Amino acid sequence: MSDVASLLVSGSIAGIAGGLWLLIRGFGGYRRAGRLDDTGTSRIATLAVGEVRITGRVEPAELALISLLQSRRCVYFRSQVRQQQGRTTRTVLDEERAVGFRVRDDSGAIRVFPRGANWDAPPVFKEGDGFSGDRPPGLALRSGSAIGPGALDRDDLIEQLLTVRPSFDGSDLSPLGGSRAGIITATGSGRREYEEARIEVGDTVTIIGTALPFDQLADPDEADLAEGSAVGGPLSAMGDLEIAADLDAARATGTLAANPEDAWGNASIPGFGIDEPVRAPHLDPEATPPVVAGHETAERFTRTFEIAPGELVLAINPGRPMLVSVGAPSAAVARGQDQFLVGLLGAILAIGSAVVLAMAMSGTIGA
Amino acid sequence: MSPQSFAALFSLLLVLVVVGFLLVATYNSVVTLAQQASKAWANIDVALKQRHDELPNLVEAVKGLMAFEQATLMRVTQLRAAYSSSAPIPAQAATSEATSSAVRQLFAVVERYPDIKSQANVLDLQREIQRLEEIIADRRELYNDTVFRFNTRIGQFPANTLTRLFGWTARPFFSAPDAQDTPDVQLAL
Numbered sequence: 120m121s122d123v124a125s126l127l128v129s130g131s132i133a134g135i136a137g138g139l140w141l142l143i144r145g146f147g148g149y150r151r152a153g154r155l156d157d158t159g160t161s162r163i164a165t166l167a168v169g170e171v172r173i174t175g176r177v178e179p180a181e182l183a184l185i186s187l188l189q190s191r192r193c194v195y196f197r198s199q200v201r202q203q204q205g206r207t208t209r210t211v212l213d214e215e216r217a218v219g220f221r222v223r224d225d226s227g228a229i230r231v232f233p234r235g236a237n238w239d240a241p242p243v244f245k246e247g248d249g250f251s252g253d254r255p256p257g258l259a260l261r262s263g264s265a266i267g268p269g270a271l272d273r274d275d276l277i278e279q280l281l282t283v284r285p286s287f288d289g290s291d292l293s294p295l296g297g298s299r300a301g302i303i304t305a306t307g308s309g310r311r312e313y314e315e316a317r318i319e320v321g322d323t324v325t326i327i328g329t330a331l332p333f334d335q336l337a338d339p340d341e342a343d344l345a346e347g348s349a350v351g352g353p354l355s356a357m358g359d360l361e362i363a364a365d366l367d368a369a370r371a372t373g374t375l376a377a378n379p380e381d382a383w384g385n386a387s388i389p390g391f392g393i394d395e396p397v398r399a400p401h402l403d404p405e406a407t408p409p410v411v412a413g414h415e416t417a418e419r420f421t422r423t424f425e426i427a428p429g430e431l432v433l434a435i436n437p438g439r440p441m442l443v444s445v446g447a448p449s450a451a452v453a454r455g456q457d458q459f460l461v462g463l464l465g466a467i468l469a470i471g472s473a474v475v476l477a478m479a480m481s482g483t484i485g486a
Numbered sequence: 487m488s489p490q491s492f493a494a495l496f497s498l499l500l501v502l503v504v505v506g507f508l509l510v511a512t513y514n515s516v517v518t519l520a521q522q523a524s525k526a527w528a529n530i531d532v533a534l535k536q537r538h539d540e541l542p543n544l545v546e547a548v549k550g551l552m553a554f555e556q557a558t559l560m561r562v563t564q565l566r567a568a569y570s571s572s573a574p575i576p577a578q579a580a581t582s583e584a585t586s587s588a589v590r591q592l593f594a595v596v597e598r599y600p601d602i603k604s605q606a607n608v609l610d611l612q613r614e615i616q617r618l619e620e621i622i623a624d625r626r627e628l629y630n631d632t633v634f635r636f637n638t639r640i641g642q643f644p645a646n647t648l649t650r651l652f653g654w655t656a657r658p659f660f661s662a663p664d665a666q667d668t669p670d671v672q673l674a675l
Contacts, residue, residue, distance in 0.1 A: 135496075142500075142503075142504070146507055149507075149511060150511065153511055153514075153515050156515075157519050157522065157635065158632075159628045159631035159632045159635065160628075160631075161624070161628055162624045164624075165620060165621045165624035167532075226624075463504070466501075466504055469500060470496070470500055473492075473497060474497070476493065477489035477490050477492060478489075481489045481490060
């Protein structure tokens, strides 16, 4: 077989494989679009129990995430870093995280527990290193905690603005800390490509999930956090290797307290740390007691940290996983349909490649 | 098998896979829509029954103090009696719309009686019935949206090729066909 024929054969096989991959991906997009299109949008205030579709803006619940590559406040992100090594490209970092959040439409808001959800969020950051090895504009690697407070008040915003964080240039491992920094930096000097998809606070989302009373959730703690993933090993349900290791060590030594009151004492009282406890703390008799927060403040804290047992929340249904799509329903459906069209083009590519392969094998071309 | 035969067989197989996928996905989509419409209707039915159960309490709470508004009370009572969960959907929609209108009229009348309006039980009932009215309105919108999707889907290609095979038929909307279908309620006391 001549060189040209060999090239045609290998190209055709790649074309068939690529076309089939696009087709399978297109089938997934079609199914996702169909699922979204087959369900009408319910208003949050008058939701019925069962599978529903809602659309609205994302609000943080107790916590928000800080995305890995651009340090943006979000409720979901998936960050990937790929590195070229010779003629191959290797994924050196792949991290996906989510936390519970609220969605608000013009009638009300609902708490979403996204564990096990399928996320449909196109990349919002996709850049590569420059030819001289310089980092792409917009890359702002997270240098602090992966988790931040849910709602930011004025003081938080001022503190954020005034906090100077060390910039990450790839030579110093400390800003990211732990094993993830090593994943990014300890892999040589090949050109890197960065990609991040996320759902930020304030984004419009469309969700298909199961509405059910909060007290029917099997495990609210576990339902709140989506599983993470990273090169080098899966993350725990808490989504952080260091936290998971600390918890495991505490369990092993029996130092993990049964409840927050036992563990933290007064610090477990909402508002205690900011001198507005919602109930009287246990203090030394000679200590000056803080003023207990007023009714309105206490209610605000209670709303932030507790959900009434009968309140409807959105969670997964074992048979029908939750789908969280960025954008209004029409945009999310169009994205799935576009993916299906690309899949059909993939099928045509696969057929064309098979024809070329047959001709090359029989010596009609490239002989 | 020659390379040409292999390529032809592969192409045919791929086309069949795509067509088969589309047919299965379309069938599943129509079945899902039918289930969604049934569920949306069941959710309306629950709210209609809840309102049906609450209306006598409201009438009972205000009737003693509204001696001169018997016609309004009677209309609410009789429309409530006209409700039947086994009636066809358009007939139920007509009864429901007439009941909502009568309830709104009753609330307007209650506004003229500060003594009644300020009573805690009347306020609670009023709030609950208004909540149910909102639920009925929202769920009706969702039901009609789902029925619209279902009816459109079974008329479109490729689902219309399966419609006769599986006996799919258009579903009725939850709306009164016209004013003449509003239940004729006798107001004589």
